[in-house]
Amino acid sequence: MIIPAVFAEEGTEEKAKVAIIIDDFGGNIDGVYRFLKAEIPITVAVMPFLDESTEQSVAADELGFEVIIHLPLEPIKGKASWLGPMPITSDLSTEEVKSRVRKAIKDVPHAKGINNHMGSKIVGNERIMRAILEVASEHNLYIIDSGTSADSVIPELALEMKLRYGVRDTFLDDTRSSRNHVYKQMLKLYDQAERRGEAIGIGHVGIKGTDTFNGISDALKYLEDRQVEIVPVSDIIPTAIDVDPSGFWQHIVE
Template identity: 50%
Template sequence: MKKFALIFFPFLFFSFQITAKAETNEIKELKAAIIIDDFGGGTGGVRDFLEGDIPITAAVMPFTPTSKQHAEWAHKNGFEVMVHLPMEPKRGKRSWLGPKPITVDLSLKEVRKRVEEAIDSVPYAVGLNNHMGSLAVEDEKIVRTIVEVAKERKLFLIDSGTSPGTKFPEIAKELGVPLLKRDIFLDDISSSSHVRKQMVRLAKVTEIKGQGIAIGHVGVTGKVCSIGVFEAIEEFKRRNIKIVPVSQLFSEKMTNKNFPLY
């Protein structure tokens, strides 16, 4: 009898662990967001994404001739819109930033003015992420000004992850502004096969964390990015990962339907 109990009870315990784990996995819903930057800029991939059936989030460059057009096009077709705020990098051409970028030589008054004008130039924007900015995102005063405006305008923030020294996470947390950080760059190499591989990496990150965020681009790499993204979607279906607008990744933290807080 003693021998039977010794074998039987561990078996019961082992079975319970398997069942509990299976039930947990069934309840957990995996979500990934794909932010596509540089709408309002180049044309490569724009139509593919904005006329496609993948619920990307469109990050629109402000102050360009097509900023408003692309934001309205995205909104009309049911895509979420963000402001893709140009910020000064440590390396790179100034021309890559477009008009009215956030640079470290500006007064804080001018930073605020440019951020407000950028938001006004992109209709339907519900969030903001940085375009480049490896230098400016490390400036605490500049980042604080941006986060303050985001809070006033009830925008969430996505840190594009261009610098490990970014001040966005700590200041957003301090001021109570919802923020998430990019996990994967899709088109850092301009190849549709590379984009597909990066999409698989996004799927793996999502399975580990429960959610994941990737950033790709329209423009120069736009066509290869769109091809790679669309070709990888079957992999997400196979893994039961849902592609959602990036705001849905904040849904569990929302305490107010108008303004999600930590």
């Protein structure tokens, strides 16, 4: 039986749901401690194998944040240095890919899922994505497609493998974005959630981390009265999902 999410609980005035994933945790970079000290229920995406990856994962979990692994995947364009240590690249054997994912899971304790850092090349590579998703499945982790490529095989594979998955709707920032840009992207994210019942946004700590934090905080004050709640991303992605042409997330009720 297939029921669009927004109508799933008839008769109750359910609030729309927004998930805010903040990527690139793991190093001592701008925005990390602002977010960890604040009470915005973000989902904390930690890059493995950085100086503070394990420490920040443990701290975020203790503070009540949902933690996911921000797995570095090779892009079509970009410098190797942007990927950080032990990335997943297209030259690796299937066994080596699995081994790196298993090490990443150890390095980012308490993780409930995985999303991709960069990866425009890898998300279209079925051999490698299947290897990553097999390890995710072994560890009962969901997968979020950060949406860095239109050729991603993640949704298709996740459905086939019956893995929980979600896809990013809106990027809240980029490397040049101002506090005001982040604010506007947040309004867009809330509008999407109200239209569809739920929406997933992704922002970043790093060079512009303070602007991202401030832009989100400004927007939340302005959006206070909206019928939207911020939830961990696992609250949005059901057991098995598909997207119908009207844009509703569909929950497949088993």
